[in-house]
Structures are given as structure tokens and as C-alpha cells.
Amino acid sequence: MTKSRRLASENKLQPGSPTDPVVFGKYVLHGLIARGGMAEVYRARLQQPEADANLLAIKVMRPQLAREARFVDMFNREGQLAMLLRNRSIVTTYEVGRIEGRHYIAMEYIGGRDLTQLLRRCQESNSRIPVPHAVYIASRICEGLHFAHNLTGNDGRPLNIVNRDVSPSNVRLSYDGDVKLLDFGIAQALMKFTSEIGVLKGKFSYMSPEQIRGMPLDARTDVFSTGIILHEMLTTEKLFRGDTEFALMEKVRKADIPPPSRFNRRVNEELDQIVRRALSRDVNQRYQTTAEFGANLDALLEGYRFDPKELRQFMRQMFRKEYAKESDDLALMRESMVEEEPTEPPTAPHEMGQPGSQPPMEPPPQRAPSVPSTTSQPQQPVTAEQQRKPGFWARFRRKKQ
Numbered sequence: 001m002t003k004s005r006r007l008a009s010e011n012k013l014q015p016g017s018p019t020d021p022v023v024f025g026k027y028v029l030h031g032l033i034a035r036g037g038m039a040e041v042y043r044a045r046l047q048q049p050e051a052d053a054n055l056l057a058i059k060v061m062r063p064q065l066a067r068e069a070r071f072v073d074m075f076n077r078e079g080q081l082a083m084l085l086r087n088r089s090i091v092t093t094y095e096v097g098r099i100e101g102r103h104y105i106a107m108e109y110i111g112g113r114d115l116t117q118l119l120r121r122c123q124e125s126n127s128r129i130p131v132p133h134a135v136y137i138a139s140r141i142c143e144g145l146h147f148a149h150n151l152t153g154n155d156g157r158p159l160n161i162v163n164r165d166v167s168p169s170n171v172r173l174s175y176d177g178d179v180k181l182l183d184f185g186i187a188q189a190l191m192k193f194t195s196e197i198g199v200l201k202g203k204f205s206y207m208s209p210e211q212i213r214g215m216p217l218d219a220r221t222d223v224f225s226t227g228i229i230l231h232e233m234l235t236t237e238k239l240f241r242g243d244t245e246f247a248l249m250e251k252v253r254k255a256d257i258p259p260p261s262r263f264n265r266r267v268n269e270e271l272d273q274i275v276r277r278a279l280s281r282d283v284n285q286r287y288q289t290t291a292e293f294g295a296n297l298d299a300l301l302e303g304y305r306f307d308p309k310e311l312r313q314f315m316r317q318m319f320r321k322e323y324a325k326e327s328d329d330l331a332l333m334r335e336s337m338v339e340e341e342p343t344e345p346p347t348a349p350h351e352m353g354q355p356g357s358q359p360p361m362e363p364p365p366q367r368a369p370s371v372p373s374t375t376s377q378p379q380q381p382v383t384a385e386q387q388r389k390p391g392f393w394a395r396f397r398r399k400k401q
Contacts, residue, residue, distance in 0.1 A: 013060060013102065015042060018332035023047065025099035027058060027106070030333055038065060043109060043329075045337075055109035055330075056094070060102050072103055079105045081161070084151060089144030091172060091180045111326050112175045113319055114182070115168035115229065121318050122236050131266050132304040133311055134233035135297050140179035141171060141226050142294030149219040149290060162217050166225035167206040168232070175323050177312030204248050205240045209281050212252045220283045223293055227278030234275070235263035255281035270300060 015032035016022035022029045027044045034041040044058040065071055079096035082105075086092060095106040113121075115137070122128055129137075148161045165183065172180040204212065208224035211217055231239050239257070242248025257279045261267040274296050280286040287293040316323045 013040070018329040019336045021333075021336065024058065027056070027099075029058065030055075031329070033057070038062060044106075045333075055111075055333075057091075057107045057109045059105045059107065061104065063102070066101075066103055075103060075105075081159075084159075085144075085148055087144055087147040089140045089179060089181060090147065091182050110172045110174045110178065110180055111330075112173050112178075112315060113322065115171040115173060115233075118173060118315075118318065119168060119232060119236060125318075127318075128236055128264065129233045130310075130314070131234065131264070131271070132301060132306040133314055134230060135271070135301050135304070136306055136308065136311060137171070137173070137179050137233065138226060138230040139294050139297040139301060141166065141181060141229065142290040142297065144181040145219070145222050145226065145290040146294065149222070160218075162219060163222050163225075164211065164217060165203065165206075166222050166229065167203065168229055171229065173311070173315055175312065175315050175319070175326065177308050177310075177315065179311075204245065204252060205238065207252055208283075209253050209255050210283060212249050219289060220286050223278055223287045223290055226290065226293065227275055231257070231260055231275050231279065234260040234267050234271070237263060255279060274300065 013024070014022045014029070016029035017031050024042075024044070026047060028047045029042045029044050031043050032040060033043050039059045039061050042058045042060065044056045045054070046056070061072075061075060076096055079093060082093040083096070091110060092108040093105060094108070097104060097106075118129065145163060145166070148163065151159050151161055153159055163181070166181075170182045172178075172182050174180070206225045206228050208217075208221040211221050228239050240248060240251045242251055257276055259267075259272040260275055261269070261272050274293075277285070278287055278293055287296075
């Protein structure tokens with residue numbers, strides 16, 4: 001590859017850039033897009049010429065965490081579980097593996113921002129997420145959670161998946177108007193291992209009272225966390241605050257919830273009731289399933305005559321510079337991908353009449369876009385709905401040679 005560079009050192013993973021990608025196993029990295037306490041996330045793609053050119057997000061575990069064998073085991077097992085979660089409201093996970101000693105997860109790339117960044121932008125610009133947009137986002141979160149809560153194994157038995165980490169930072173909003181849950185099923189591993197300052201405190205803000213108390217959890221804890229997110233989208237204010245972890249945990253335990261309409265006069269009484277039911281301290285008074293929660297949100301949304309395209313317009317308006325840069329980076333990546341391949345196929349030896357030449361190789365068969373998995377766990381058959389990809393990225397798919 002004329003534009004690719006090898007890793008500069010064994011200890012530091014070079015991020016690459018849109019025009020100067022870095023080889024990482026069978027992938028090439030086109031730049032760092034996020035950094036967290038657990039991992040770093042890179043924009044990437046497969047490097048094989050015949051591979052699908054759609055972008056991927058490669059999440060690489062931080063080396064210091066990889067030294068903990070229990071965490072690595074949980075990371076791999078939960079990542080493989082995430083590969084079963086094929087729903088339009090959950091980011092698709094393609095592969096869990098290790099390259100050059102680095103543990104990684106390969107996922108679909110969603111060009112956009114997470115909900116935390118949107119809430120922060122609203123605060124900075126003294127604006128709000130429109131009520132219909134907030135209701136729609138919460139409804140899509142409920143859809144993804146309901147799919148996971150009801151997922152069954154090959155034997156037909158329920159897997160009893162509970163997210164436990166539904167928070168704004170794990171909700172991705174694309175520039176195309178999609179809503180996707182991130183890091184599904186890996187939350188337990190992070191919560192049991194990490195002790196970095198501020199990480200746990202941030203997680204406490206989105207826990208349910210029963211989770212704070214260390215009680216057994218079911219799908220209703222995710223209902224509560226989704227209710228917190230909806231409340232914060234409607235008010236642009238943190239629901240639970242505390243100067244210390246103990247004070248914060250006490251507020252979550254008590255679950256004294258002010259109605260969103262106290263902060264936002266555009267919130268009607270019906271929506272107030274939906275939010276307060278989702279945030280009931282008593283699990284038996286709460287929505288018993290995310291499907292029930294989502295159904296109430298969808299019924300309310302009908303009155304707004306909301307078009308999902310409005311979320312796309314809102315995201316591109318709120319992040320104009322970021323969206324423009326995303327488009328520019330993608331154009332540069334397309335150029336670098338073209339430069340990596342020869343402009344004209346070389347003349348086959350047998351066409352030149354050279355003795356001993358081999359017949360030309362048959363072109364590779366056309367395949368549905370996918371990422372090959374190196375894990376031992378088989379993937380479920382992919383349906384037409386599962387093959388749905390964000391329209392924004394479809395414009396940049398490379399033509400097969």
C-alpha cells in the first residue's frame with residue numbers, strides 16, 4: 001500500500017489519518033475518534049482489495065487493562081455476546097479478536113456524536129433538544145433494549161441480558177438520524193474492574209435504586225436508566241447530582257423525581273407521567289418492560305407527527321463544523337483508497353504469449369458486505385433487515401474492481 005505505514009513501535013499504536021492509514025492486522029486505521037478509560041476507538045476498514053469498503057470502528061483495549069486476565073475474559077465473552085445483537089437500534093458488532101497482542105472489537109462505524117456531546121452542546125448554546133426528538137430517541141433506546149432483553153440462545157432459552165450501563169455516553173446519534181446503543185453487554189466487565197477516578201461516579205448517575213443497593217437486577221433497571229436519559233434530554237439538566245459519591249448514591253436510592261415540566265414548559269402532563277412512571281423507585285410500579293415504555297412513547301409521538309428526518313437535520317445543524325469535517329475526512333479517505341490500488345490492471349502474461357505463463361485467476365465471487373469473524377462462536381444468519389446500513393455511508397462505498 002503506497003499510503004500505509006506500519007506500526008511505529010510495539011508499545012504505541014499509531015492512529016493513522018484519512019490520507020495516511022496505518023496497518024493493523026487485516027485492517028487499516030484512519031485515525032483516532034474516541035478515547036475512554038477502557039479503550040481507544042479508531043476509524044478503520046478492511047485492507048483487502050476485494051473487501052467491502054464500508055467503514056468500521058475498531059475498539060482497542062488499553063494495554064494496562066489487558067494485563068488483567070479476568071477483564072480480558074469478560075471483554076471477549078461479552079463482545080461475542082454483542083455479536084448476536086442484530087437490531088437497528090444497536091451498533092452491530094462483527095468481530096472480537098487480538099492483533100499483535102492487542103484485544104479489539106470490530107463494529108460498524110456510526111458517523112455522528114454521542115448523546116453526552118449533544119447535551120453538552122445544548123448547554124453551551126443555551127438550547128434544548130426538541131421534545132419530539134427526545135421522545136423519539138428514548139423510544140429507539142427502548143427498542144434496542146427490548147430486543148436484547150428477549151434474545152434467546154440456540155436452544156431457545158432466554159439469555160436474560162440486562163445492559164446495566166444505559167447512559168448518554170453509550171447512545172450514538174448519527175448525522176443520518178439513526179439512534180444506536182453502544183457497548184452493549186460489556187458494562188459489567190468495566191464496572192467490576194475499573195477504579196479510575198470519576199468513572200464510577202459518572203456511572204452512579206444512571207443507575208437504578210436497586211442497582212445502587214446491590215440487589216438482583218432485571219430488565220426494569222434498564223427502564224429506570226432510560227427514564228433518567230429521557231428526563232435529562234427534556235430538561236438539559238443532570239437528574240442526580242452529589243458532591244460526593246455517597247451523596248450521589250443517596251439521591252439515587254431515594255429517587256425523588258421532579259417532573260420534567262418544572263424545567264421545560266413544553267413538556268405536557270402525559271409525558272410527565274410517562275417519565276415519572278419509568279423512574280418509579282418501586283420496581284413493581286415502574287414499566288415492567290422496555291416494550292411497554294416504548295409503546296407509550298410511540299403513542300405520544302404520533303401526536304407530534306414527528307419525521308425521523310428531523311433528527312438528521314437537527315444533528316447536522318447542532319454539529320455543523322463536525323459534520324463538515326466528517327464529510328471532508330471521508331472524501332480524503334476515498335482518495336487514499338484509490339491511490340492504494342493500480343489505476344490499470346497489469347497485462348496478464350498469457351496475453352503476451354510468454355511461455356509457461358499461468359491462466360488468469362478467476363475474479364473473486366461477489367459477496368454480501370460482511371466482516372469475517374475469527375472467533376469460534378458461529379454467527380446467526382443475517383436477514384435483510386440486519387443488512388441495513390446507514391444511508392450516509394452508502395454514498396462512499398467503493399466499486400468492486
